[in-house]
Amino acid sequence: MRPVIKVGVFGALGRMGSEVVRAVEAAADTELVAGIDSPDEREKVLGSDVVVDFTHPDVVMDNLRWLVDHGIHAVVGTSGFDEAKLAEVRRLLDARPGVNVLVAPNFGIAAVLMMHFAAKAAPYFESAEVIELHHPNKADAPSGTAYRTAELIGAARAEAGLAAAPDATTSELPGARGAQVEGVRVHALRITGMIAHQEVVFGTHGETLTIRHDSMNRESFMPGVLLGVRRVADLPDRLTVGLESLLGL
Numbered sequence: 001m002r003p004v005i006k007v008g009v010f011g012a013l014g015r016m017g018s019e020v021v022r023a024v025e026a027a028a029d030t031e032l033v034a035g036i037d038s039p040d041e042r043e044k045v046l047g048s049d050v051v052v053d054f055t056h057p058d059v060v061m062d063n064l065r066w067l068v069d070h071g072i073h074a075v076v077g078t079s080g081f082d083e084a085k086l087a088e089v090r091r092l093l094d095a096r097p098g099v100n101v102l103v104a105p106n107f108g109i110a111a112v113l114m115m116h117f118a119a120k121a122a123p124y125f126e127s128a129e130v131i132e133l134h135h136p137n138k139a140d141a142p143s144g145t146a147y148r149t150a151e152l153i154g155a156a157r158a159e160a161g162l163a164a165a166p167d168a169t170t171s172e173l174p175g176a177r178g179a180q181v182e183g184v185r186v187h188a189l190r191i192t193g194m195i196a197h198q199e200v201v202f203g204t205h206g207e208t209l210t211i212r213h214d215s216m217n218r219e220s221f222m223p224g225v226l227l228g229v230r231r232v233a234d235l236p237d238r239l240t241v242g243l244e245s246l247l248g249l
């Protein structure tokens with residue numbers, strides 16, 4: 001039998017962190033060392049095998065630096081990871097052998113499938129745009145999931161040699177056509193009553209395809225978070241981005 005995994009939680013009083021605390025306490029193979037909600041309390045998670053971070057894009061790098069320095073594996077759900085931030089994580093890990101980091105833009109299994117299917121569909125359509133819809137308390141836009149989806153679609157389009165998506169717009173109220181990520185338009189909606197949702201809309205001549213994902217509650221992210229907690233120490237790469245490889249995709 002595998003030993004119980006000792007887990008710390010950063011952001012423990014937040015919407016996601018509080019759900020993670022519940023999930024870690026409920027699982028038979030994990031044990032909560034401490035849940036903290038301020039960097040001043042970090043020492044409380046010493047002794048953890050893994051720390052789960054759901055905090056804020058502005059503080060997550062500082063948290064990661066501390067975790068890597070202290071030899072603790074990290075499972076990161078906090079959004080805002082572009083290539084520059086990921087490169088910084090790789091540099092941190094190079095200096096500290098034996099620590100692994102998993103950064104997942106979305107821990108929802110269905111959300112991971114949505115991103116995977118979107119990347120598969122991308123080469124077959126002239127047009128592709130992403131619409132993400134979230135609760136209005138979200139700090140960042142576009143969502144990490146939308147950013148990652150657009151990156152995947154952009155890469156698949158480039159590999160397939162597709163030209164830029166057709167768009168005759170010459171007069172535009174700033175923002176009306178969304179932000180561009182790797183040449184893919186991304187639109188962010190903030191709507192009371194919603195949690196986390198995304199549509200990827202593809203179009204070609206005479207046919208469109210819409211792939212939609214909905215997280216109806218924050219419990220939906222927990223199977224993915226626990227999968228990350230269970231696997232992070234044994235992942236083949238020091239930095240893993242996304243749950244795809246853990247799901248065999």
Ligand SMILES: NC(=O)c1ccc[n+]([C@@H]2O[C@H](COP(=O)([O-])OP(=O)(O)OC[C@H]3O[C@@H](n4cnc5c(N)ncnc54)[C@H](O)[C@@H]3O)[C@@H](O)[C@H]2O)c1
Binds near residue numbers: 080
């Ligand atoms: N990857 C995913 O599946 C997924 C799912 C939902 C949310 N998120 C992301 O997770 C992050 C948190 O979302 P949320 O809705 O829970 O936010 P939230 O504001 O409800 O919670 C964040 C908590 O972190 C605390 N905090 C801030 N700085 C801290 C620090 N340095 N150390 C410890 N705690 C600190 C805050 O006090 C707050 O309680 C966001 O970036 C969000 O986009 C990711």
Ligand SMILES: O=C(O)C1=N[C@H](C(=O)O)CCC1
Binds near residue numbers: 079145
């Ligand atoms: O509620 C949030 O905030 C979410 N953030 C992640 C993102 O930015 O993609 C995942 C979905 C929920």
